[in-house]
Amino acid sequence: MIRKYLLAGLFTLLPLVVTLWILRGIFTALVGIFREPLTFLAHLIHVPDPPTWALALFSGLATVMLLVVVGALMGNFIGRQLLSWLDELMMSVPVVKTVYGATRQLMGAIQSGRGGSFKEVVVVEWPHPGSYTLGFVASRDCSWAIPGGQGMLAVYIPTAPNPTSGYVIMIEASKVRPADLSADQALTWAISGGVVVPPRTGTGSFRLPEKP
Structure with a gap:
């Protein structure tokens, strides 16, 4: 009976645990991106280091803003030209161009079909x-x-x-x-x-x- 309840509890909670694990990884990655710049800025203006919740909030907002800005840039000639120059720059760096080029082509294929x-x-x-x-x-x-x-x-x-x-x-x-x-x-x-x-x-x- 105990074994039955243990298995039932495991299979009930496992999807939630996996979801939380993935979200935690995304959360940690976002916080890590902006931790150093925000900490440096805090030291520069002589204020306490930002708490983790502030880092998370700023990271989420900054990520959304970045996606919106890039999406908006793709809608006009100047933005497309800037992204084209970025592509040329990335494709001119050894090793980096292999990973960047393959990922770019994969995303293009999935997006456009x-x-x-x-x-x-x-x-x-x-x-x-x-x-x-x-x-x-x-x-x-x-x-x-x-x-x-x-x-x-x-x-x-x-x-x-x-x-x-x-x-x-x-x-x-x-x-x-x-x-x-x-x-x-x-x-x-x-x-x-x-x-x-x-x-x-x-x-x-x-x-x-x-x-x-």
Whole structure:
């Protein structure tokens, strides 16, 4: 009986604990960004160091303002030109350009959905025969990497519970099958570790790849 109650309590509180853990990480990162500048400013004007709640409040407001300003800049020519110069600067720094360029292209693909990138959900046999998982079509041409790769797909396979640390595989188009799922449904399934399943009828169903 005690074991039953322990398991029931664990599964009830686990989503809350995971959510609080993620929010705590975001909170700590935001506070860390502005801690040094605010502390330096406090010393400069001879006032006590700001408390943690003040750092958190200022960090949150500053982050929102930064996002708004960047979004507004993207809406006019001068702002786009400034961001273009920033891109050129970042892409001219060794090592930094690799990370920055890849992240920039990934975000652009997700935001615009170019060529169906990360919009089309498919079923792939991975990581070994007899095992299947869901993936997202990133591109439909791998000829740049493999001779005859025009018929191959680059498929991104998210991991659980963090879908941003997934795998990218190149696979023949004939070995994947479309899944009647939205990108949100597939991501929810991956993040939940397969616990949250899409509806079984109508939208939200998928077919296993047929054996050749």
